[in-house]
Amino acid sequence: MVNSFDPAAGTNLGPRASALIERRRRVLGAPYRLFYERPVEVRRGEGALLFDPDGLDYLDAYNNVPVVGHANARVRAAVAEQLGRVNTHTRYLTDEIVDYSERLISLFPEHLEQVVYACTGSEAVDLALRIAAHVTRASGIVITTNAYHGTTRASAAVSPSLGPNNALPPHVVTVAAPDPLRDPVEDGVTAALFAQRVGDAIRQLERRGVTFSALIMDSVLSSDGLVTHPEGVLGPAVEVARGHGGLYIADEVQSGFGRLGAPWWGFSRHGVEPDLVVLGKPMGNGLPISAVVGRRDHLETFGRDVRYFNTFGGTPVSIAAATAVLDEIEERELRANAAAVGTALREGLHALADSDPRLGQVRGEGLFLAVEVVQPDGTDEHAPDATLAGRVVNGLRDKRVLVSASGRYENVVKIRPPLVFTREHADRLLTALDEVLAETRGAGSAARDTDGSAGGSAGGPVSRAGNRLHR
Numbered sequence: 384m385v386n387s388f389d390p391a392a393g394t395n396l397g398p399r400a401s402a403l404i405e406r407r408r409r410v411l412g413a414p415y416r417l418f419y420e421r422p423v424e425v426r427r428g429e430g431a432l433l434f435d436p437d438g439l440d441y442l443d444a445y446n447n448v449p450v451v452g453h454a455n456a457r458v459r460a461a462v463a464e465q466l467g468r469v470n471t472h473t474r475y476l477t478d479e480i481v482d483y484s485e486r487l488i489s490l491f492p493e494h495l496e497q498v499v500y501a502c503t504g505s506e507a508v509d510l511a512l513r514i515a516a517h518v519t520r521a522s523g524i525v526i527t528t529n530a531y532h533g534t535t536r537a538s539a540a541v542s543p544s545l546g547p548n549n550a551l552p553p554h555v556v557t558v559a560a561p562d563p564l565r566d567p568v569e570d571g572v573t574a575a576l577f578a579q580r581v582g583d584a585i586r587q588l589e590r591r592g593v594t595f596s597a598l599i600m601d602s603v604l605s606s607d608g609l610v611t612h613p614e615g616v617l618g619p620a621v622e623v624a625r626g627h628g629g630l631y632i633a634d635e636v637q638s639g640f641g642r643l644g645a646p647w648w649g650f651s652r653h654g655v656e657p658d659l660v661v662l663g664k665p666m667g668n669g670l671p672i673s674a675v676v677g678r679r680d681h682l683e684t685f686g687r688d689v690r691y692f693n694t695f696g697g698t699p700v701s702i703a704a705a706t707a708v709l710d711e712i713e714e715r716e717l718r719a720n721a722a723a724v725g726t727a728l729r730e731g732l733h734a735l736a737d738s739d740p741r742l743g744q745v746r747g748e749g750l751f752l753a754v755e756v757v758q759p760d761g762t763d764e765h766a767p768d769a770t771l772a773g774r775v776v777n778g779l780r781d782k783r784v785l786v787s788a789s790g791r792y793e794n795v796v797k798i799r800p801p802l803v804f805t806r807e808h809a810d811r812l813l814t815a816l817d818e819v820l821a822e823t824r825g826a827g828s829a830a831r832d833t834d835g836s837a838g839g840s841a842g843g844p845v846s847r848a849g850n851r852l853h854r
Contacts, residue, residue: 399436400424418787419780428453431804433785441783444800444812447751450640450665451711452803458668458707465703472694473500479702486709488676490647494656496679499686500672500697504636504663505533507673511659512537512597514677514685515630521594525584525624527560529791531606532599532634532661541599544606544789554593556584560607560791561616564744564755564765578619585627597658598624599632602639602649608790609746609753609797611643617653630681633657636673637751640665641712641802644722644749652748670704671695717802721749728752728798728809735813739820740764741771752798755790767792771823778819784812 396404404422407415423441425433430452433441443453451458465479473480484498501507516522524541526532531544539545540552551557558580566573585595600617604610621631638649639662650657658681663673673696675682685691695701712718729745729752736742736754743757743765756772757765772794779786787797800808 396421418785420777421780423780423785430454431801431808439783441785442800442808442811442815443785444798444804444808445785445787446801447637447642447799448664449668449801450642451668451708451715451717452801455668455707455711457711458670458704461703461707462670462700465700468699470698470700472692473697474692477699479699479706480697483702483706483709486706487674491660491676492656494678495660495676497682498674498676499682499691500674500701501693502671502673502695502701503533504634504661504673505535505538506693506696507636507661507663507675508533508538508541508599508632508634509535510691511599511632511661511675511677512541513689514659514675514681515597515632517685517689518681519594519596519628519630521596521629522554523585523588523593523595523597523629524555525581525588525595525598525629526555526557527600527604527607528557529560529607529789530557530599530601530604532601553591554588556587558584560604561610562608563610563612563746564757573613574616574619577616578623581620582623582627585623585629595624595627595629597630597632599634601634601637602653603637603643603748603751605637605751605797605799606789608755608792608795609751611649611652611746611748611751614652615654617650618655621653621655630658631655632659632661634661636661636663637799640708641718641721642749642751642799644718644725647718666708667701667704668708670701672697672701672705712802715803718749720804721802724804724806724809725749725752727806728804728812731809731813732816735817735820739824741768741820747798750798750800750802750804753790754796754798756794756796767794769793772796774823775816775819778822779812779815782815782818784815786812 424435426436427434431443433443433453487498488496499510501510526541529544530542532538532541539549541555543551543557561573561577566576581598588595610616624631633650635648641647643649646652659675659677661675666672729747732745732752732754736745740759741756742754744755746753756768756775758768769792772788775796776786776788789795789797
């Protein structure tokens with residue numbers, strides 16, 4: 384990703400940080416990358432802020448795992464209290480897992496009636512794919528071109544954003560995600576184009592002799608550049624998948640738990656009924672818990688025919704954390720906060736985009752926003768500019784504001800803060816971004832920044848061509 388850092392490259396961080404990077408490189412090696420050209424050393428967190436060893440605060444506008452804030456007091460207390468009583472697996476009777484499961488299921492449409500727990504989003508995706516294969520007696524999977532769904536063998540096989548050396552198996556076919564900046568914006572056209580691509584992919588699987596099992600999509604297509612608009616854009620594609628006998632798996636690891644504002648889940652924006660829903664990351668505010676929510680008949684069939692047990696999935700401590708997260712979201716009205724602060728932040732980003740043609744489009748909903756960075760002076764006014772996106776990300780880091788970048792072309796600046804983000808935090812981000820844009824204006828796109836990982840983005844409003852998708 385454009386804000387990833389190669390520990391072997393060296394950097395001007397001072398002797399202590401440089402020595403820590405070298406120690407890290409020796410024992411952790413190439414798999415462990417760092418964010419930013421100048422990595423950030425973190426000692427503690429509070430709410431939407433992270434603090435370095437010198438006590439300087441960094442505005443965290445990226446990490447969605449601490450959904451109710453870093454070091455959340457309610458989560459800490461719930462975990463400590465439960466850890467002081469008992470923490471074991473799910474094969475003993477306890478009230479807590481049943482209480483939480485009933486509460487969680489009540490947040491979903493009526494056709495989704497049961498839940499199975501795991502520890503990570505990757506595990507949950509892996510499990511959902513297994514359930515789909517068992518129910519459909521098929522193996523073919525359709526995903527988007529730059530999808531990210533996890534790092535287990537099965538979830539990595541549907542995660543092309545992991546890079547060109549992460550080869551996809553023959554039973555997986557990719558389709559280009561809807562592109563709000565470059566696709567036609569007439570009502571229904573973008574959705575129809577995407578549905579056609581999904582149908583073509585299923586037929587490609589059939590030509591390979593592979594029977595179609597499932598369409599799995601991140602509900603906001605975050606790694607493809609964030610697509611929340613037009614609402615309903617995923618609906619026709621899901622209908623095509625169902626018409627070919629497949630299931631629809633909604634990956635809500637990034638978009639769920641009120642991140643988009645009023646709805647609990649991203650799939651709600653598209654009027655679709657998933658067969659399986661995958662949850663993870665923010666579910667325990669940093670405690671490892673994930674889940675697959677699904678139709679009763681699918682989970683009953685799988686559970687009857689295939690043994691599944693996860694020692695650490697749904698333990699009393701992880702359930703305590705997850706319960707505290709729901710308490711915080713509901714009692715502090717954090718979905719409403721995400722909607723209000725997200726709207727203010729989005730409008731501020733629009734104002735910057737209106738005055739700077741390098742910001743080709745602002746997209747998103749709630750506190751999941753993105754800005755696509757383009758080259759406005761070439762023959763193609765929508766040509767992606769990953770180099771400038773990297774400079775923006777690293778420039779914001781130098782102003783102690785943390786964001787990321789992703790998308791198919793690695794040119795989409797991603798803003799995905801904890802739901803406790805305030806208007807003051809939004810103003811701080813906008814001021815820093817304005818300053819970075821001023822500092823990079825006229826400087827051109829120098830050599831490409833060091834890259835590495837994957838992320839997500841949002842989907843909505845303005846393009847240079849005056850293509851406002853929503854306000």
